[in-house]
Amino acid sequence: MKTEQEDFWTGDFGNQYVDRNSNPKSIAYRTAVFSSILSRTKDLTSIIEFGTNIGQNLIALRNLLPKCKLNGVEINTKAIQELKNISDINVFEGSILDFTSKDLGQFDLTFTSGVLIHINPSKLREVYAKLYDCSSKYILVKEYYNPKPIEVNYRGYSKRLFKRDFAGEIMDLYPNLELVDYGFQYHRDNNFPMDDSTWFLLKKNT
Template sequence: MTEKDIQKWTGEVGLQYTERNPQTVEELEELREEQYGISQTELYEEIIGDFERDIQILEVGSNVGVQLRCLRKLGFENLYGLDVQSFAIKKSREHAPTIPAVVGEGSHLPFADESFDLIFTNGCLITIPPNLIDAVQAEIVRCSKKYVMGQEFHSDKYIAIDSEHDDQLYWKTNFCERYLDNQDVELVESSLLSYVNTSNVDQMFLLKKLDS
């Protein structure tokens, strides 16, 4: 991210984002039921439910760690979080002291190559400016040993979205296709998640590194 973007997310914009989003697994499940008519736990169970529970998993853009706690509910043991906002990481550690979480940003992940079996984002890539998205995706692939997973806003075009809550821009595109076009990965599974009460569509996808 640029210094301006980092300042937004580490400042008032980031604080507002953290405070208005789910803090508990129960709140997340309720939100997903309202959005898609299916819980987040069920979504994860469908896409990685047959994975070994002791694999190393990193979430990039983990905020307060609610997605990681959702995965822990499914029995996954080795979970790690990373977010650019120190306040969110502090809250994450308070909610789940046994899930390590560190401050860092996506275009320069502080990890060695192939450090994790699976790296995922959930509503993170939508915050990355288009000129940096390839660098962030490349870092995610670099640090993954085998799998990359995502759940993000979806569009066939690259579209900027004005937030109703703050002055932060968000973007939607086909993030899965962008991985496939620019990184050494292949598609394992992809599905579109239609919203119950709006025309919005998200995409959930699982990718595998080539030759892994």
């Protein structure tokens, strides 16, 4: 049974989100941010993004890692149609909660970007487990941060956006994870303005 948040993103609001977030300049902004993040990684050959939308993050990653195998998981059908126009990206249509990589193995980097904030809080541990289990090296969390869990009104809707210390909760669940680096994307950056989200790069220590 789908959560109310999953229904929300598969419906009209999710379609409108696709239209609102099609700014070509966003690719340059994301490329700049990922350049900083990837400088703290090593030997990435495969990446999967949970909640890909129209693939702007994956396009930015393709600019930086042209030989890397890129994968995405996306729930919205309209976004999926956009993703099909991008070459050399494997897309899995459906909910993150339904995704399994048992037939695909692990990926060097698993990540979310503005996705955990929209997950039903009761399902977060399931998503954390997928980020962890599907990763062979690194986990990246790019989300809105708050020290304690809070709900924020989202474009007039309740129970659609939540802030918390996602990375901290993941590290508490999996003690072998090491915090490699973190950073902030300011909406008034002179060259690459983003949306005031914070990123955390974690590494598995085996």
